[in-house]
Amino acid sequence: MEEKNKSIGKAITRIDGLLKVTGKATYATDYPAKNMAYAVLFKSTIASGQITAIDSAAAEKSPGVLKVITHKNTPKLNIKGGLRGGALLQGSEIHFYGQHIGIVVAETFEQATHAARLVQVSYEEKAGKIDFDELAKDAVKPKGQELADQIRGDAKKALGEAAVKVEETYETPIEHHHPMEPHSTIAVWEGENVILYNGSQIINGAQSSAAATLNLKPENVRIVSPYIGGGFGSKGGQWANLVLTAVAAKVTGRPVKLALTRQQMFNSVGLRQRNIQKVSLGATKEGKLISISHETTTHSAIDSEYIEPCGDCTKIMYDAPNSLISYRVVPMNVILPTYTRGPGKSTGSFALESAMDELAHKLGIDPIELRIKNEPEKDPSNGKPWSSRKTVQCLQEGAKAFGWEKRNAIPGQTKAGNYLIGYGVACGTYPARQRDSSAIIKLKRSGSQVTATIELAASDLGTGTNTILAQVAADGLDLPIGNITVNIGDSDLPPAAGSVGSVGAASFANAVNDACIKITNELIAKSDKQFFVRPTARQMMISEQTLDFQTRADAKAPSNTDQYSTHSFNANFAEVKVNIATGMVKVTRFLAATGAGKILNPKTARSQIIGGNIWGIGMALSEESIIDPRYGNFATRSFGDYHVPSNLDVGKLDAMFINEEDFIPNKLGIKGIGEVGIVGVAAAIANAVFNATGKRIRSLPITPDKLL
Amino acid sequence: MRPFKFTNTSNASSAINLLIKNPNAKFLAGGTNLLDLMKEDVERPDELIDLGRLDLTAVRPLVTGNNVVGISIGGLGKNTDAANHPLIRKDYPLLTKAILAGASAQIRNMATNGGNLLQRTRCSYFYDIAMPCNKRLPGTGCSAMQGINRMHAIFGWSDSCIAVYPSDMAVALSALNASVKVMQPSGTARIIAIHDFHRLPGNHPEKDNNLDHGELITAIEIPKNKFAANSAYIKVRDRNSYAFALVSVAAGLELAGGKIISASIAMGGVAHKPWRATHAENILRGKMATVENFQMAADAEMEDARPLAHNKFKIGMGKKTIVYALEQAFKGTGYKA
Amino acid sequence: MNENKTKLTEEEKKLFGDLMPEELDEIISSGLNRRHFMKLMGLASAGLLASHLIGAEQLFARSAEIGDIADLAPAAIENGINVSFKVNNTAKKVLIDSRATLLDTLRERLDLTGSKKGCDHGQCGACTVIVDGKRVLSCLTLAATCEGKSVITIEGLAKDNELNPMQAAFLKHDGFQCGFCTPGQICSAVALMKEAKEGQASFVTADVRQNQQSVILSDEEIAERMSGNICRCGAYPNIVAAIKEAQTGKNVEQTWLFAG
């Protein structure tokens, strides 16, 4: 008998890959439009104060200029429409350095860029809050309820009584997402309707926030975003540039293209905030934790609050009867921080997992053993059972594959030529969640050929959405994957969750899966035949001679998830070599062992994991945005100053998936892997650097100067 | 970019003539630095004279009488071609290494040897027209002095500018005692020793070097040396590739057994020009090639360093890198740790 | 999108008749659209019909090919320069602003949007194209300097209905995620093959004095030589594997581990 087509779980090459390797994939600014005009933003050069005058005469006279738009002539927008970061040209107030203050629209990009330089702006400057080192002591409790102090037992007291303790402060700098595609938009008006070609991680979110800000109904705004050149959180919530492009197009009566420059990316689309994290661990002589606290001090924007939850990992990673998680924040004249790959978990795990390594070292226990000793049976923060948790397997299987037994526990001992070699381990976790999503399936038959089209407003920012949805549909409909067309990235399609917080795969796949079941049910119901074995959609289309059939499913997130604690877990193993003379570090080997539920496609999943690992390498070794405390500008202002990892910074990376069947967070067993790949990575590398050199670096990034 | 006239020529003297006619004109070679700065509105020429068609690209032996005395590298030759020329790889591997340490393959395919010498500082305040900067706009002040100056100079800076000169290639050229050959508006050649080519900032940081408007770099000349087998270029940076140096060291050793006949050492990332480590060289001359002597030389060289708020590390890093470069050179060009 | 008014040849009709019978009428009457193309991609990924695909793809490309380059309004050109050059082996003549970079000229004037702008300052490599056989950054190249030159972009790499082996290797090894850096990576990698053949050295070449012949590149050599192409998604190990496979012609294993 012919075996049923099984596509899920196979290493299928990306179905959109051919378009990507031939340069045909269409990102936002790749759409042609007749009579396009080009817009360029200009920005404030103070961090706080008021614009007193804008002289745009020279710019307006400059050849090709169609319009200079400032707060004086921008139509009224709804500043509470859901866009992040303000800067909508609605007033003269300046809240941060590099706030958008105007747009020049011209016939060509060259003309617009040049004219934007000709605008003269005068300000009345106020003393801004820009020096975090000064301000941190004034940090206060956040407004957000979820960031209130979380106290179990008495962490301070227990720490005082602990036989062995670690009390250290860890620092992480401001980081920027810097997707390779700078945020860009083409706006085309057709009467009262506007089409916005714009890379959007959340298609429907972009639509509703753009519509609300423009005082339009959602149906008047269409977001088209089939390809996204990376986002990493910065294209989740949308920013002013999206709507300002629409404004520029409206005002000039032309289709308008507006792309942020790389330099403008530093203060246009959020950032990962700077964090000072104090972690205190108290343990018995045997290495049993009795007290954990994680106190984060950070900053937000002056007028709104976003704080990445650095204590999240600490809440659930280890069993300790006494625990304190707290946040303190200072408002600052910087752009609003935002979700950045592994928000809170990636930076928080650096602090927690470095501290665990320090504790293991003090105790003289292997760091893997210390972690296993403190493995919690239930979620220590709320007492709920885990839906699944494979930390121990990650540690053990990972250690075996990595060759952990070769590690010399005494730091600074392993030399090879002019290099010191070290191994480090660190764990990580990220919540597994799912959101509501809808999907339409359209079946067509011609002879015995059945084909399907899947439609939903999902997004694929390199995560592989197109491919995994084709796989889910292929299995759900009993079709070869080649007979599936996936249509996503358009707000005209049924609403879906976003590719954020690792909910994308689970939510989209669930909707498609529900639609497959539903369409099969409906095909069966429509027929008057009885079946002993449930037929597939393909079989029904053929046996019933149906030419066309379609249905829509509105899939809900599972309701029983609340009774469980649902997370992915990992263990990261790093080998570094540190040049003794120069202090330059290279991650020569890295292994991430991950328990993240069902792996739909190991090829794309591996890419997601190693991509996260490489982000972690950047976080550990090179990424840092520095604010000049006098002005509030970024002294690291270009892609030349902000060092994301280059190819040579990356050694051999391996992804290991721990088999895990967990259908609680999601019917298909999907937990999501977009974020967990970065969590724990920086700590594993910092711990390896300690093992190599005996130097404990508690402030990222570990640049050569810190190892001298 | 501001509007500019684009002018083409295939002949050196007409290029020079075009340039002197217009004080706001600039030569365009590979464009990798000039266009970057024009996009930032730092450079504002109203005319570009494209040198792309000038026939000044050859690498050839430098001959006096019947003797080969060195090598001449065309001012408009590409960095890639200079680095990979068989004669340079064999006899001037230090130059090959230094060029290959810089930028990326694509940029080296575009960048010319002359343009490389004339690249401007990467000081981020210089690049940001919203910031005061004496180099960009004399008299406005130096933002870096009290600002973020981790990347800045520890030698030879002045109160008006603390920027460093970013070229890797020029560091090797300094250790190699190269000269820059320029054609003057009169048509005659002028030879400038590499040590006199770049300037310290003094009171005129706006002048990076001693080239006058209307002078065209036609070639770089390098005399023969005796350390091809014992040279090393070490570059310390914030990531393993495609980043400018925190500190770099070019070192060449002329050896007789374990004894140093002479040492050539230059540093990058520490000053407004390639920093020739003459103290260290003097100490090493005639000494045995031992780690202790290397350390002594490095310590002496760094004694005069004047660090700023954020770059004290460059002193220790400079010492270690000098020692490391000397060790590598001693072990032999191409030795891989 | 551009309308594709291209008439199908008999051969092409057969191709689409085989592949997408139910869409044939639509294709004949109104041309290929993105949905058709996505579907073709689906067939490709299933290992079907790879050889047919590029034919289809080129047909798709024809729809975007423009015979006449749209002239800009007179107000849009300052210091106009006429440039004649070859792009993907086709002669082009275009009147440009002297300030126009090669990148913007390709993207905004010649409808070749494959080359990407990641930074516009030489700091990322997304705009890499091949000019007269060498990889360069189109964002730091003035179009005006391209007179008489030959430019190859990502759109011009597939030949005679077949992907360039480097494109195929990237596809196989998942040498990308979002795909935005990919055109630059692939152009860079294609030119790299030639550099290696010529025996060029890199900063990690142990002894630059030795072996100036054609070299088979180690992983470290590939990584260094590709470091001018930033990939924020972090596809580097896959890119190295793809290049290795393309260079050696030998299968490079793709690995992931399952345990527990």
Ligand SMILES: Cc1cc2nc3c(=O)[nH]c(=O)nc-3n(C[C@H](O)[C@H](O)[C@H](O)COP(=O)(O)OP(=O)(O)OC[C@H]3O[C@@H](n4cnc5c(N)ncnc54)[C@H](O)[C@@H]3O)c2cc1C
């Ligand atoms: C992202 C990036 C990273 C880089 N990293 C490094 C690095 O790590 N190390 C390093 O050393 N360099 C690095 N560079 C700099 C690069 O090497 C230089 O930009 C390049 O060498 C300049 O050469 P060019 O021919 O492009 O000069 P152009 O930009 O064309 O010209 C520079 C200047 O020189 C003048 N000029 C050019 N040729 C002549 C001539 N023959 N006679 C007189 N005047 C002339 C021009 O008028 C202009 O003012 C980097 C550049 C970039 C963009």
Ligand code: SF4
């Ligand atoms: S160091 Fe020099 S280049 Fe930098 S801001 Fe000061 S004057 Fe300008």
Ligand code: FES
């Ligand atoms: S766009 Fe040209 S290098 Fe980044």
Ligand code: FES
């Ligand atoms: S694939 Fe996204 S940047 Fe490389």
